[in-house]
Amino acid sequence: MATHGKVTPIMQTGHPPVFMGAHALAHLEQRLAALPATSTCFILGDETTMAQCLPELLAHVPALQAAHNIQVRSGEQSKDIEVCRALWMHLAEQHADRQAVLVNLGGGVITDLGGFVAATYKRGIRFIHVPTTLMGMVDAAIGGKAAIDLGGVKNLVGAFADPDATYLHTPFLRTLGKRELLNGVAEMVKHGLVRDANHWNEVRRAPLHNLEALAPLIERSAAIKSEVVAEDPREQGPRKLLNFGHTIGHALEAFAMESTQRSLLHGEAVAIGMVCATWLSWRTGLLDRDRMNAVEEHLMGLYPSFSFQATDEHRILELMRNDKKNSSGEYRFTLLTGIGSAEVDVPITAAQVTEALEHYRLLLPDAHLRLHSQA
């Protein structure tokens, strides 16, 4: 049953709001109950979230019991134009009109896919995000970006489109595996490093297995993301703070997809990207050595190592050039100027990127063995 208590929105004036705390879903119930009877609700989820999270959502939000459920396959492959086509057709067959509301229940795949489908169906219907992964809660479901993949290129087609609201219910994370949890923690570390030293300290000391202890930190991270986005919704300037670790991270993610090694999750690639960017921050004189060491030590201890050869560095640089953020062949990095502060658009040369990748390779546990065998 829903508890009709006080709901604390983290963004009282901002738009769109992110609701969190123990009564967030009670607030969703109130909102939906107040909709006109002509509004049809749809819930979009994947195989996992429909099995693991839908029963809990319906228990807290009875207004959704009459909703139409739509399920897609779990995984990135659902961010696909054919899946969109099936969803648009389904909405049309169910006579969804401009009053319809789409509730996206899932991780970043579902909020990206559902946001894009809702933003384009009949030139836009309302949608609500209910993220169920940590990556969704602290990143994907906040910020109004929705996209699908095309021709093997991630997020090639999409739109800026705001949900009516995002609702964080951290108990959904109970069923999330450790690797997926750490995937989202990388973005939380990033939020602390670029914006809030206290948050960085709390996140690095947090007991990751204890959801109750983690919940307020998840909420703080979500607040940081929505604050930064509110300052720059269209990503012209300050929002680039959130790119910290992503310039090299995206290239490594793409590189891992091409290689035969195990794949890298986005957060795992960003963690390596942050190690490299932190080193570049020191190399360019923006950050002192002690702070660099602290960041490096934490990230290297938390994430599995990813090995690549010196000969792969050329390909990684090439992938960075393909990234839309590096048009005209220039590398522009978001780098740390301290713990909790960063500078955007710092020019970095290809040689410096190679040095940073080399530095990461030297930190790997078997680095000295490899160097001996090459000698």
Ligand SMILES: NC(=O)c1ccc[n+]([C@@H]2O[C@H](COP(=O)([O-])OP(=O)(O)OC[C@H]3O[C@@H](n4cnc5c(N)ncnc54)[C@H](O)[C@@H]3O)[C@@H](O)[C@H]2O)c1
């Ligand atoms: N729009 C943005 O600003 C933005 C930001 C970050 C990431 N993204 C996108 O988000 C996607 C990645 O998001 P993700 O990491 O959440 O991936 P995901 O949505 O694929 O979820 C990861 C896995 O966890 C499962 N899952 C979801 N909730 C669960 C739960 N409560 N318990 C157990 N399993 C659960 C899913 O079924 C899936 O198998 C990428 O496509 C990325 O491009 C978008």
Ligand SMILES: [Zn+2]
């Ligand atoms: Zn990211």
